[in-house]
Amino acid sequence: MPAPAAAPPVLELRNLSRNHGTGIAEVHALRGVDLTVRAGELVAVMGPSGSGKSTLLTLAGGLDTATTGQVIIEGQDIGALSRKQLAALRRRSVGYVFQDYNLIPALTAAENIALPRELDGVSVRKARKEAGEVLAGMKLADVADRFPDEMSGGQQQRVAIARALVGDRRLVLADEPTGALDSETGETVLALLRSRCDAGAAGVMVTHEPRYAAWADRVVFLRDGSVVDQTLSSDADSLLAAEDAK
Template identity: 75%
Template sequence: MSRIEEGRPTPVLHLENVSRVHGQGAAEVHALRGVDLKVHPGEFVAVMGPSGSGKSTLLTLAGGLDTPTDGQVLVEGVALGGLGRKKLAQVRRRSVGYVFQDYNLIPALTAAENVSLPRELDGLSTRAARREAVAALTEVGIPELADRYPDDMSGGQQQRVAIARALIGDRRLVLADEPTGALDSTTGEAVLAVLRARCDAGAAAMMVTHEARHAAWADRVVFLRDGRMVDETASQDAASLLVTAATNSKQGDR
């Protein structure tokens, strides 16, 4: 049974009939088609589907990194499409934490500097931002890497730094694209427990994953195929999720 009950407040994230088309004419690709999705405070949503189904596009639109061709994206009731560049950047720094699949760390900055950067850009002092950064790095189990540069870390360590950067401050929405992809199973489960705890404390999270056992941490699982939301279900045990995911994948191959 979902941890989220009826009588919910305003969604932290609301994708309202969102479509995204890339290219024109013969090269036109419909990445997303009329997706309606709400993620409420305290809710952890997993997004699954075959490759090319629109999962990463859904996340980039939700995070204000791209704009929909049709429909609108609202974060805490604010339509991102109506914001100027400065206001949009503020929303992304203050309200949205984004875990990129390729980490997107700045090589010239240490782990702590990478994590603290959004807070410093918001005017927090360097000392205070570093304290928050070390706390976030501790939350994902790597405080000892605070002064290490990305090139001196493994892929899994870089991934955890990227997750810490998404968690720093009072982020109301955490978006994660395959956040456990570079992690071993034990570390991956620990990171998912951190995301789950953030949601239990009142934040909202949406995670793209191919792993049913990881989706089992979520309250709700959304399935995409060919850019459409084809199914959603309350989180079940991993075995049941595997069956559902496999069924949707086979249907997509027909």
């Protein structure tokens, strides 16, 4: 079900644009995007390759700077924060699932998951306990003490997702979180992401799979850096067919 209109916004994108290059080589990766994601809501972002999906996520997570517009997380305009303040906000409030996992090779799965919590002042004991719990939820308890190069690609991806879900982060951003997973494991991951949003977090997920978008409350469609449509996930199939026909 869609998040109630009265639920507080966790993420607001206001007239957000991102350009790369200058002059005739300038590329408009994102063009004047407005998007609000409220507590309890999961939004799927879909669109063709090069439509701006990953750019939207990197801006929303404070990993890149907008050319124009604002990114507001829990009422804070992240463009007004210092680098130190922004890093603290990301650790405390934002869980990010990268396409290339970004696991630290010298740390075990449990250590990779616990590290952001430890950096934010959580005790090592509590952070490792939380890491163990989320690993168990991902059916990965047996890889807790393995290093990334001792895990399969699918296991690494699930560990990266577990790292994004650990703790009480209010915003979860996931870039193709099921890309290296089989269908059954993908459904498990989406169920965990859905449950985190049902518990009060806000989620934004980039996906090209309608069956995974169906877990979301809304589906937002991007084309050429602009939002061209959005719909309830239950209506996404018909809109996808219309988009494909263009």
